[in-house]
Amino acid sequence: MKRHILVVDDEEAIRSLFESLFPEGDYDVHTVQDGLEALQLLKEITINVIFLDLKLFGMDGITLCRQIRQTNPVAIIHAMTGWSVLYDLEECRSAGFDDYFVKPLDIDLILSTVQESFKKLDRWRQKSILPSVDPSRSLP
Secondary structure: OOEEEEEEOOOHHHHHHHHHHOOOOOEEEEEEOOHHHHHHHHHHOOOOEEEEEOOOOOOOHHHHHHHHHHHOOOOEEEEEEOOOOOOOHHHHHHHOOOEEEEOOOOHHHHHHHHHHHHHHHHHHHHHHHOOOOOOOOOOO
16 A cells, blocks of 8 residues: 655755655655645645645645644644744644654654654554444453
8 A cells, every 4th residue: 555645845855855765666755845735735635644844935834734634633744844943843733733843854763753654544544443342331
């Protein structure tokens, strides 16, 4: 099963970095440069691992995260910024981000974060297909 990652960043170097980090056979890395493109893409395909730059042209990453959360509360959304003095962790968490990375990005940390994100999604997926247990029944 292909694993989809969305990277929203106005820097070509960041988009290219993500494309080079993840093998095409295992991952589909979708890259866009602004929030409107991201929202359009998310209407067409379900993507649950997302990296958003906070300082984008037009719609900023905080606003974009909030909009994504409205339609996809399960997505694991990571903030990225080179402007950590402008965006604090509390603001990002309240907007719905799951994690926060300061540029320049630590490649090993990004790789492990993606792996952990998909492990979490797999765990959630397995939970949702398990039969529910009636709490009024006691176990033998």
